[in-house]
Amino acid sequence: MAKRIKMPIKSESEIRKMRVAGEVASEVLQASAAFVEPGRTTAEVDAFAAELIAERGGIPTFFGYRGFPGNICISINEEVVHGIGGSRKIQPGDLVSIDIGVTLGGWIGDNAVTVAVDPISPESKRLLAVTEQSLFEAIDHAREGVRLADLCGSVETYVNNYGFTVVRQLVGHGVGKELHEKPEVPNFRPAGSTPKLKAGMVLAIEPMVNTGVGDVDWLDDGWTVVTSDRKPSAHFEHTVLVTNGDPELLTWRPRTALPEQLGVTL
Numbered sequence: 001m002a003k004r005i006k007m008p009i010k011s012e013s014e015i016r017k018m019r020v021a022g023e024v025a026s027e028v029l030q031a032s033a034a035f036v037e038p039g040r041t042t043a044e045v046d047a048f049a050a051e052l053i054a055e056r057g058g059i060p061t062f063f064g065y066r067g068f069p070g071n072i073c074i075s076i077n078e079e080v081v082h083g084i085g086g087s088r089k090i091q092p093g094d095l096v097s098i099d100i101g102v103t104l105g106g107w108i109g110d111n112a113v114t115v116a117v118d119p120i121s122p123e124s125k126r127l128l129a130v131t132e133q134s135l136f137e138a139i140d141h142a143r144e145g146v147r148l149a150d151l152c153g154s155v156e157t158y159v160n161n162y163g164f165t166v167v168r169q170l171v172g173h174g175v176g177k178e179l180h181e182k183p184e185v186p187n188f189r190p191a192g193s194t195p196k197l198k199a200g201m202v203l204a205i206e207p208m209v210n211t212g213v214g215d216v217d218w219l220d221d222g223w224t225v226v227t228s229d230r231k232p233s234a235h236f237e238h239t240v241l242v243t244n245g246d247p248e249l250l251t252w253r254p255r256t257a258l259p260e261q262l263g264v265t266l
């Protein structure tokens with residue numbers, strides 16, 4: 001039985017505002033990613049991002065969301081998502097996932113990237129390349145008339161081909177004035193029938209990909225999600241506008257190397 005989901009459609013003027021929020025979220029994420037260095041603490045990265053967001057007139061969307069204590073999410077290695085900046089020092093070999101939401105003029109841009117702190121292992125390099133490309137596999141489906149299930153399923157299919165797993169307990173989401181709007185955007189093909197995408201929908205697509213098992217646990221802080229086997233995980237996210245033609249990225253950053261350019265093969 002198909003669930004009836006009312007999915008928000010943004011007007012042209014709302015999309016214009018979301019482009020601005022997305023641009024700021026992108027700038028802050030790229031600057032924060034460049035700020036990641038061995039010896040810096042995750043609290044320092046959080047504070048750096050918060051200052052940039054404030055300078056641009058924005059609000060860190062995640063701060064206070066259901067009581068979240070950080071300005072951004074910063075998660076290292078086995079931490080999948082929702083890590084809180086603190087005294088942990090970044091070290092060579094770390095995979096540092098940064099997720100930044102910016103609210104500007106009431107509209108939200110949401111994006112994430114996993115930063116490699118060199119030298120990283122060949123498996124970590126492979127994980128990053130595959131996770132980033134899995135995001136773009138999904139983005140390519142963000143077109144009017146495509147079934148949501150096909151977009152979602154494309155992530156898991158791609159990831160499993162490389163021997164990695166997707167996290168199933170956390171999902172992407174619609175985004176707009178609210179951080180989490182309809183529909184849910186899992187990184188696997190959901191059971192049952194799903195709606196067709198419509199132009200004007202805005203989706204935060206965010207593959208969370210593990211090198212080991214897909215299962216996750218929550219740490220005692222109530223927020224930080226870690227892989228159950230404590231093996232590394234990666235997270236890439238963009239805010240994407242569904243259109244009649246090519247998908248439009250409302251958040252943007254340069255692509256890193258494609259898997260084949262890195263010699264990553266099936």
Ligand code: MG
Nearest residue numbers: 110204206237
């Ligand atoms: Mg998100």
